[in-house]
Amino acid sequence: MSTPNTRLTIFLQQCRNRIDAELERQLSASGNGSDRLEQAMRYSVLGGGKRIRPALCLAAATAVGQSQDNAVIPACTLELIHAYSLIHDDLPAMDDDELRRGRATTHIAFDEATAILAGDALQTMAFGLLAEAPGLDGQVRLAMITELASASGHRGMVGGQAIDLESVGKSLIIDQLERMHRHKTGALIAASVRMGALTATKVSDDQLAALTLYSQTLGLAFQVQDDLLDIEGDTTVIGKPQGSDLARAKPTYPSLLGTAGARDYLSQLLHSSLSSLDGFGKEADILRDMAGYVVARTH
Amino acid sequence: MSTPNTRLTIFLQQCRNRIDAELERQLSASGNGSDRLEQAMRYSVLGGGKRIRPALCLAAATAVGQSQDNAVIPACTLELIHAYSLIHDDLPAMDDDELRRGRATTHIAFDEATAILAGDALQTMAFGLLAEAPGLDGQVRLAMITELASASGHRGMVGGQAIDLESVGKSLIIDQLERMHRHKTGALIAASVRMGALTATKVSDDQLAALTLYSQTLGLAFQVQDDLLDIEGDTTVIGKPQGSDLARAKPTYPSLLGTAGARDYLSQLLHSSLSSLDGFGKEADILRDMAGYVVARTH
Numbered sequence: 080m081s082t083p084n085t086r087l088t089i090f091l092q093q094c095r096n097r098i099d100a101e102l103e104r105q106l107s108a109s110g111n112g113s114d115r116l117e118q119a120m121r122y123s124v125l126g127g128g129k130r131i132r133p134a135l136c137l138a139a140a141t142a143v144g145q146s147q148d149n150a151v152i153p154a155c156t157l158e159l160i161h162a163y164s165l166i167h168d169d170l171p172a173m174d175d176d177e178l179r180r181g182r183a184t185t186h187i188a189f190d191e192a193t194a195i196l197a198g199d200a201l202q203t204m205a206f207g208l209l210a211e212a213p214g215l216d217g218q219v220r221l222a223m224i225t226e227l228a229s230a231s232g233h234r235g236m237v238g239g240q241a242i243d244l245e246s247v248g249k250s251l252i253i254d255q256l257e258r259m260h261r262h263k264t265g266a267l268i269a270a271s272v273r274m275g276a277l278t279a280t281k282v283s284d285d286q287l288a289a290l291t292l293y294s295q296t297l298g299l300a301f302q303v304q305d306d307l308l309d310i311e312g313d314t315t316v317i318g319k320p321q322g323s324d325l326a327r328a329k330p331t332y333p334s335l336l337g338t339a340g341a342r343d344y345l346s347q348l349l350h351s352s353l354s355s356l357d358g359f360g361k362e363a364d365i366l367r368d369m370a371g372y373v374v375a376r377t378h
Numbered sequence: 379m380s381t382p383n384t385r386l387t388i389f390l391q392q393c394r395n396r397i398d399a400e401l402e403r404q405l406s407a408s409g410n411g412s413d414r415l416e417q418a419m420r421y422s423v424l425g426g427g428k429r430i431r432p433a434l435c436l437a438a439a440t441a442v443g444q445s446q447d448n449a450v451i452p453a454c455t456l457e458l459i460h461a462y463s464l465i466h467d468d469l470p471a472m473d474d475d476e477l478r479r480g481r482a483t484t485h486i487a488f489d490e491a492t493a494i495l496a497g498d499a500l501q502t503m504a505f506g507l508l509a510e511a512p513g514l515d516g517q518v519r520l521a522m523i524t525e526l527a528s529a530s531g532h533r534g535m536v537g538g539q540a541i542d543l544e545s546v547g548k549s550l551i552i553d554q555l556e557r558m559h560r561h562k563t564g565a566l567i568a569a570s571v572r573m574g575a576l577t578a579t580k581v582s583d584d585q586l587a588a589l590t591l592y593s594q595t596l597g598l599a600f601q602v603q604d605d606l607l608d609i610e611g612d613t614t615v616i617g618k619p620q621g622s623d624l625a626r627a628k629p630t631y632p633s634l635l636g637t638a639g640a641r642d643y644l645s646q647l648l649h650s651s652l653s654s655l656d657g658f659g660k661e662a663d664i665l666r667d668m669a670g671y672v673v674a675r676t677h
Binding site: 111112113115116117120163167170172173190191192193195196198199200202203204206207209210211217218220221224225228229231232233234235237238239240241242244245262 | 410411412414415416419462466469471472489490491492494495497498499501502503505506508509510516517519520523524527528530531532533534536537538539540541543544561
């Protein structure tokens with residue numbers, strides 16, 4: 080029997096291979112638009128990344144007793160939305176980052192206009208793929224589109240990014256920081272789990288509520304760990320300049336709670352994230368492993 | 379009996395009122411995100427505009443014998459996509475325009491980061507609204523999402539914008555100019571008509587093909603007239619600096635065909651656009667009026 084750690088490593092590797100192969104297939108040259116734009120899209124999506132959102136989506140499908148097959152396209156659309164948000168966040172008018180995953184950001188590798196358009200087109204592609212996702216009932220596909228739009232729009236991820244921009248240089252209290260992160264990263268992480276669960280046409284309200292709680296708590300844990308990595312991590316490992324939040328006077332969990340306080344909070348979040356899965360059996364083990372992975376990751 | 383001209387004027391006014399009221403309702407403050415972002419979204423969408431795409435969508439619903447009621451949300455989503463594309467096209471990294479519809483562009487009235495995010499969120503909203511559009515079968519909503527994504531993504535509108543950016547300062551032959559416009563503006567205009575037609579669950583392939591031909595020809599006519607207005611129009615009427623294409627050495631129909639040649643081409647397009655509606659009776663009269671309107675408009 081494999082240990083939790085090797086079990087997760089194998090799962091994550093398989094997931095990455097599967098998602099990357101599908102994204103590669105979907106992003107193959109159409110010969111019917113701008114070559115440069117399509118290159119920028121491929122560059123942004125296929126440039127590595129941990130594929131945490133797709134992994135959560137596939138793991139959630141398993142947790143509700145479904146095959147992961149029908150979750151592959153939904154998982155890809157989460158990655159497309161994530162990739163588009165990174166391209167736009169990195170733009171000079173936003174975070175002005177030149178390095179991402181150890182490579183030049185899209186507007187540096189191409190140009191600003193192409194980066195804006197590549198982000199736009201990746202978002203469109205996500206909804207287009209979801210509308211035609213194979214193996215899923217029409218009503219399931221519609222529910223997933225509603226879920227993805229709600230999580231990524233102005234009341235979700237994009238709203239969070241706007242709140243983030245407004246808060247640079249301001250002192251936030253912890254509730255405001257939490258509100259920002261619930262929108263900015265939490266909503267899409269929750270959607271990842273919920274879309275995986277929605278592959279089961281008859282997922283119970285209780286199950287969905289438990290998985291939602293798991294994913295929301297996990298989303299916050301993800302952010303706390305991200306903040307800790309920013310002050311403790313190594314630039315070559317995290318793939319972006321270490322200390323960049325600090326340099327921009329961005330409010331973070333360590334800056335509000337202290338490093339030790341942020342670590343304590345992370346433990347609490349991990350504990351409550353795992354507790355919300357108590358009603359599930361072994362089928363939720365990968366989700367449990369994922370929670371441990373998110374808080375222990377080094378990049 | 380009203381003349382074609384007053385009939386169209388009344389229709390366009392009713393359409394504008396209806397679409398604006400629905401957009402206003404959908405964009406009312408949620409209190410659950412960034413106020414500034416939501417203000418920028420409202421500013422961009424509710425700042426006037428002719429609502430040509432929504433009008434085509436409603437008129438196409440009438441042409442296939444359907445009530446316009448079920449076409450209102452699809453029509454709004456076309457306007458949301460159009461509005462998002464204008465915000466992003468106006469950005470400094472793209473066309474760098476400060477004036478649109480006689481008002482400051484979104485990045486001037488707010489700031490660049492907010493403008494990028496407002497565009498992003500308007501796109502998301504379009505797909506979210508379509509997934510829950512009332513009065514339409516699930517399969518119809520999915521077909522419309524596929525249509526909208528295909529028309530607006532990298533193989534449609536965004537692809538056309540990328541081709542446009544690549545062609546500034548280059549000399550294009552007419553086929554290349556046409557390819558760019560078929561993507562950049564044509565695809566969304568065609569989708570406007572097709573989405574209206576899709577409100578009829580049993581629209582025949584022949585009807586859809588005829589309406590597609592109508593809309594594709596109309597889309598080109600729209601662009602030829604746009605180019606003519608740029609050299610002949612008045613800044614205060616067209617709402618943007620006259621001669622701006624020329625100043626940027628953008629290839630246009632008049633620059634390739636001469637003004638008289640472009641006018642001739644416009645007449646041909648109007649003629650063939652109307653011919654494609656020959657199989658329809660009076661129910662397509664508004665579409666016929668719209669074709670005349672597009673080529674005769676002064677802004």
